[in-house]
Amino acid sequence: MDLKNKRVCIIGCGNLGKSILNGLVDDTDYPSEHIIATKRSLAAIESYEAHGVRITTDNVWAVGESDVIIVAVKPYKVLSVLNDIKEHLNPEKHTVISLATNVHVNELQEALPANLPIFRAMPNTAADVKESMTSICHNEAGLSELKTVQYFFDKIGTSIIINEELMDAATVLGSCGTAFVLRFIRAMVQGGIQIGLDSKTATAIVNQTVKGAADLLIERGNHPEFEIDKVTTPKGCTILGLNEMEHNGLSSSLIKGIVTSYDKIS
Template sequence: MDNNTKIAIIGCGNLGLSIANGLLSTEGFDGKRLIVTKRHPESLFYLESQGVTVLADNKEAVKDADFVILGVKPYNIQPILQEIKPFLKKDKQVIASLAAGITLQAIKNELEPGTTVFRVMPNIAADIKESITCICGEGFDQKTEEAIKAIFNSVGISITIEEHLMEAATVLGACGTAFVLRFMRAMAQGGIQIGFDAKTANKIVTQTVKGAAELIIQKGIHPEAAIDKVTTPKGSTIKGLNEMEHHGFSSAMVRGVVASYEDIKK
């Protein structure tokens, strides 16, 4: 990502703010390169101390931006695009939408022909630079792809996928964060029942989940292979796992993933 690249985040809600925080915490990133907007921007004024331009005017925000990130709700994509279209320079600006379910074609229909458009799905962990961001686009060159990935690599890691998988990516990467957190809450509740206070149970669970994820990432192994290493014959681990499976643990998780996917696809 060029050190002079200017980025505008239109509709800087929870996800947009996570991206902003991730960028601002990246070594060498100058806050003066970032513009954020919100209908009522007062809650974002504290970012100005880091050089960020905070506006309520979307039209003003996009004028000099190289990358325009749309952080608005899906139902607001069309009116926002219509609002900013007269102020965009199609040969110089890239539009990246975070809105789930809004296709590339739907976005392009609102813009001048030839405008470079991406769909991007990060998650809330962008706030701590641990997001997995899935990206798809059409008609872009390698330099532009590298630039958009560089923006989101600054808040975690990014991968390029085909558009037909974007809804699935939303479920695994974004909804999935909530699924994991609900599992963690349940595990901590179990810890309290067997004797720990809430604070200690939460600390153990949090580090256990972090360690399990790092084990898979660093060793590059399948989760089941790691499970095999900690399940001994007639041991307490396999007994607990089997009890959860008898009550539909894996099935419930799969059903939850599919339910979220079917809802997004409506």
């Protein structure tokens, strides 16, 4: 089947579900009519009907109309939602993808019919602008549906397949990481204001500088230190500022924060 003919439902269109919905609706290749969005209270997603998306409170109906089921409810609700839909799932037709942190593939398998392709995916909120980093793992049956699942997540950014043991670490870097980078950006802007820029100008400079630095690494595949060496003239202002940040624990505090998040999640 041409992958764009696969129909998808997003069960639980809250923050993350809506980010994925936005990414798919904006995609000119994928028909919005193939998307169903569910939620118990529909007011916040009614506007998507104008794009052709079908919305409903009925998860069982949504499953019957879909091939790929993305479960985007809070982790503590995942198993009860799966319990409601499990009798309507067919391993020959359906693929289930859970976005819940810390609900493992074996728990999902126990709650669902045998031989069903089951995935865990960990996108981030940049799905909203098609720049998510999504880490994906799967059960044995999922091997046959890798292309399908990556097709959807690549529409909202970039995806990688990893072993499930690495999912917690990937969640800290890829999902908590959004907040870490945003706080770094905010601190840069505050520094910029202190040295004379207005907030709007500082924000424009910092946002594009961060994006450009990331693009340099993504497009060239270089090590960050290689790019840093290019900017740090001996005795110049960049190395002085950078070393002052390091004396105050920049790298160390980032690493400690990442490990603290990991200890909490795992």
